[in-house]
Amino acid sequence: MNWKARLLALDALMPSLDDYGRLAWGSLADAAEDAELVFLGLDRSDGGERACFAAVPPRGDASPRMANPQLWALMASLEPGDLALYGGARSLVDWHARHRFCAQCGAPTKPAKAGWQRNCGACHAQHFPRTDPVTIMLAEHDGRLMLGRGKGWPEGRFSALAGFVEPGETIEEAVAREVFEEAGIRVRDVTYVASQPWPFPSQLMIGCHCHALSDELEIDTTEMAEVRFFTREEVAASMAGDGPFATPPRHAIAHTLIEWWLKT
Amino acid sequence: MNWKARLLALDALMPSLDDYGRLAWGSLADAAEDAELVFLGLDRSDGGERACFAAVPPRGDASPRMANPQLWALMASLEPGDLALYGGARSLVDWHARHRFCAQCGAPTKPAKAGWQRNCGACHAQHFPRTDPVTIMLAEHDGRLMLGRGKGWPEGRFSALAGFVEPGETIEEAVAREVFEEAGIRVRDVTYVASQPWPFPSQLMIGCHCHALSDELEIDTTEMAEVRFFTREEVAASMAGDGPFATPPRHAIAHTLIEWWLKT
Numbered sequence: 461m462n463w464k465a466r467l468l469a470l471d472a473l474m475p476s477l478d479d480y481g482r483l484a485w486g487s488l489a490d491a492a493e494d495a496e497l498v499f500l501g502l503d504r505s506d507g508g509e510r511a512c513f514a515a516v517p518p519r520g521d522a523s524p525r526m527a528n529p530q531l532w533a534l535m536a537s538l539e540p541g542d543l544a545l546y547g548g549a550r551s552l553v554d555w556h557a558r559h560r561f562c563a564q565c566g567a568p569t570k571p572a573k574a575g576w577q578r579n580c581g582a583c584h585a586q587h588f589p590r591t592d593p594v595t596i597m598l599a600e601h602d603g604r605l606m607l608g609r610g611k612g613w614p615e616g617r618f619s620a621l622a623g624f625v626e627p628g629e630t631i632e633e634a635v636a637r638e639v640f641e642e643a644g645i646r647v648r649d650v651t652y653v654a655s656q657p658w659p660f661p662s663q664l665m666i667g668c669h670c671h672a673l674s675d676e677l678e679i680d681t682t683e684m685a686e687v688r689f690f691t692r693e694e695v696a697a698s699m700a701g702d703g704p705f706a707t708p709p710r711h712a713i714a715h716t717l718i719e720w721w722l723k724t
Numbered sequence: 725m726n727w728k729a730r731l732l733a734l735d736a737l738m739p740s741l742d743d744y745g746r747l748a749w750g751s752l753a754d755a756a757e758d759a760e761l762v763f764l765g766l767d768r769s770d771g772g773e774r775a776c777f778a779a780v781p782p783r784g785d786a787s788p789r790m791a792n793p794q795l796w797a798l799m800a801s802l803e804p805g806d807l808a809l810y811g812g813a814r815s816l817v818d819w820h821a822r823h824r825f826c827a828q829c830g831a832p833t834k835p836a837k838a839g840w841q842r843n844c845g846a847c848h849a850q851h852f853p854r855t856d857p858v859t860i861m862l863a864e865h866d867g868r869l870m871l872g873r874g875k876g877w878p879e880g881r882f883s884a885l886a887g888f889v890e891p892g893e894t895i896e897e898a899v900a901r902e903v904f905e906e907a908g909i910r911v912r913d914v915t916y917v918a919s920q921p922w923p924f925p926s927q928l929m930i931g932c933h934c935h936a937l938s939d940e941l942e943i944d945t946t947e948m949a950e951v952r953f954f955t956r957e958e959v960a961a962s963m964a965g966d967g968p969f970a971t972p973p974r975h976a977i978a979h980t981l982i983e984w985w986l987k988t
Contacts, residue, residue, distance in 0.1 A: 520828070548892020555891070558849070561830035563823040564784070568830070576890075585822070589891050593857045593928050626840075627819070627853050627926050628812020631919040652916035655895040662891050664857050666930075 467491055468500065468514040468549050473521050474531060475538075475546050483542045491515040498552050498575030500545070514549040516571075520557035521661060536709055543711060547659040552576075554661050555589045563587070594663045595634045596622035598717050599647055601672040604689040605721060606643065607705070611685050618688070618698075618705040620714040622665070635668050643687045644678025647671060653720055656713040665713045669721065696722055731755055732764065732778040732813050737785055738795060739802075739810050747806045755779040762816050762839030764809070778813040780835075784821035785925060800973055807975060808921075815926040816840075819853045822925075826851070858927045859898045860886035862981050863911055865936040868953040869985060870907065871969070875949050882952070882962075882969040884978040886929070899932050907951045908942025911935060917984055920977040929977045933985065960986055 469476040469484040476484040491497060495515040503510045535543060552575065559578055562569050567582035578587045598620055599606040607618040623638035625631065632650040639647050647670040656665045679687050690704065697703030699718060708714035733740040733748040740748040755761060759779040767774045799807060816839065823842055826833050831846035842851045862884055863870040871882040887902035889895065896914040903911050911934040920929045943951050954968065961967030963982060972978035 544892060548890075551891035559827040561825060561827050563825050563827045563851070566825035566830045566832070587827070588856075588888070590854050591857055591889055591891055592852075593855055624852075625855055625928055626812075627815035627855055627923070628808060628921050629928075630921060631928070631930070657892050657894060659891070664889055664893075664895070666895070 464508065465511040465513060466503075467497075468512065468546075470514060470517065470549075470553070472517050472519070473550055473554060475534065475550075477534070477537075481537060481539075483538070483546060485512075488513060496556060496571050496575065498549070498556065498571070500549050500552075512545075514553050516553045516556040516575075518557070520554045532709065536711055538711075544657075547657055551591075551657070551659040551662040552589055554659075558661075559587060590662055591657070592663050593625040593631075593634075593666055594622055594658070595625060595631060595638060595666050595668055596620045596713060596717070597635045597639060597650075597668045597670055598653075598721050599639050599643075599645065599670050599672040600721070601645075601675045601689060604675070604691050605695050605718075606639075606645075606672060606675075606687060606689050607695075608642065608687040609685045611681075611683060613685065614706070616704075616706050617708075618686075618690075619708040619712070620667075620717055621684075621687070622714075625666070631666055631668065635670055639670070639672070642680045642684050643672075644680075645676070646673045648673060653717055654713065656716070658713070667713050667717045669717075692722070728772065729775040729777060730767075731761075732776065732810075734778060734781065734813075734817070736781050736783070737814055737818060739798065739814075741798070741801075745801060745803075747802070747810060749776075752777060760820060760835050760839065762813070762820065762835070764813050764816075776809075778817050780817045780820040780839075782821070784818045796973065800975055802975075811921055811923040815855075815921070815923040816853055818923075818925050823851060853926065855921075855926050855928050857889040857895075857898075857930055858886055858922070859889060859895060859902060859930050859932055860884045860977060860981070861899045861903060861914075861932045861934055862917075862985050863903050863907075863909065863934050863936040864985070865909075865939045865953060868939070868955050869959050869982075870903075870909075870936060870939075870951060870953050872906065872951040873949045875945075875947060877949065878970070880968075880970050881972075882950075882954075883972040883976070884931075884981055885948075885951070886978075889930075895930055895932065899934055903934070903936070906944045906948050907936075908944075909940070910937045912937060917981055918977065920980070922977070931977050931981045933981075956986070 466485040469486050478484045497513045500512040562580035564585045565583040569578040569580050572579045608621050621642050625634040635650045650670040653667045658665045698705045729752050730749040733750050742748045761777045764776040826844035828849045829847040833842040833844050836843045872885050885906050889898040899914045914934040917931045922929045962969045
């Protein structure tokens with residue numbers, strides 16, 4: 461059997477790249493002696509079979525979401541397979557780093573099931589990695605697309621509105637509540653378009669489309685700096701790099717949703 | 725201002741019903757003196773405005789998922805609005821009861837934001853109620869529908885296969901992995917159908933449809949007792965109460981999905 465193991469090279473939560481711009485890998489011996497290892501899966505890409513692991517860093521990510529421009533540039537350069545692998549691994553090891561104690565009783569927890577679970581030795585609660593569903597939506601009115609600029613975003617950058625699904629909501633209800641909270645507008649005919657895992661720290665982005673019942677905005681200024689409606693021509697020009705706003709990056713689902721909308 | 729507050733009557737996590745079969749409510753004074761209160765929202769149904777709360781019970785739900793037949797019968801009797809309200813409230817107070825300590829450092833946490841957050845006084849981590857996305861899917865092959873009976877389910881009861889979305893997956897990838905893991909079958913053309921919050925303890929059920937590439941089952945016997953393909957006639961007869969299997973209860977999304985499929 462051609463069995464080998466390898467360790468994803470991570471500096472805290474940053475990936476390292478090899479000379480070809482691919483994710484760099486090391487051997488299990490590279491991990492700190494007391495590091496917790498998480499099994500990522502088997503790689504059969506080169507004929508053999510390699511078990512892939514990542515090590516849990518001493519500390520999780522405490523930075524505000526999406527605050528690291530170096531990481532963003534790096535992610536934009538990764539090929540899709542590497543990006544997906546890095547994203548999944550990052551979510552998982554970051555969850556471990558932020559869940560070393562039992563939320564039920566406060567005692568220390570230990571990894572189980574090759575790193576896809578943590579168990580409490582005191583009260584025996586089992587804990588699983590979390591994945592938070594988030595709706596992200598394109599609302600249109602009279603052929604114009606509603607996009608927003610979040611507080612703290614650079615001037616001129618617009619994207620789809622988004623928000624966490626709350627306990628007790630359907631996807632469709634979450635979309636309607638979010639648009640009403642952030643833009644003051646009621647919507648109809650919410651439809652699902654596409655989804656994407658997003659590892660900051662561990663979201664499942666659920667991309668939807670809906671129709672706004674009006675274009676009379678009442679913006680929640682605690683969350684949004686601006687919300688505006690753009691014509692199809694303005695959106696197309698911006699996506700081509702020559703329009704009134706800066707678009708979301710190519711690896712974000714908002715980009716995919718806007719591309720999809722331009723084809724509808 | 726006609727401002728009143730009321731408290732959802734819960735015995736541990738069981739709802740109480742009034743003489744009309746509606747959810748029973750009490751006053752805030754009914755809560756234990758040291759109980760944590762969670763704000764559920766404003767009820768404007770009778771012209772006035774009533775703030776609705778629920779109290780966090782001393783203990784969360786440690787029972788196996790869906791193990792309480794009394795609760796199930798009771799839920800089946802609730803009208804949709806009450807069922808949704810109970811479900812959301814139950815998820816939220818159960819989350820509080822199982823998250824009294826900080827997963828990052830082990831110190832006690834305190835509720836914040838009217839019960840929609842918990843904060844750690846020691847390391848200042850913020851914790852939010854979790855909602856776990858779960859895919860639940862109808863796979864069909866040659867016009868026949870694949871349904872399964874989980875381990876420990878009563879003889880003759882069949883429903884849609886289901887499983888948690890894992891970190892790093894899209895909804896579509898989760899559906900394909902789940903069907904392959906539980907039934908050994910590859911699928912194509914995954915589409916989204918409908919979603920439902922499910923409070924045991926706090927799932928977002930994401931209902932999908934897909935086409936199975938074959939009907940050669942390889943069943944994961946650690947999870948499933950049986951997986952079978954049923955003809956359209958068999959499924960229709962079972963939904964009418966006179967077929968080869970017992971269907972999922974009316975308030976479960978699997979029921980809605982099967983009804984939807986029979987109309988396609």
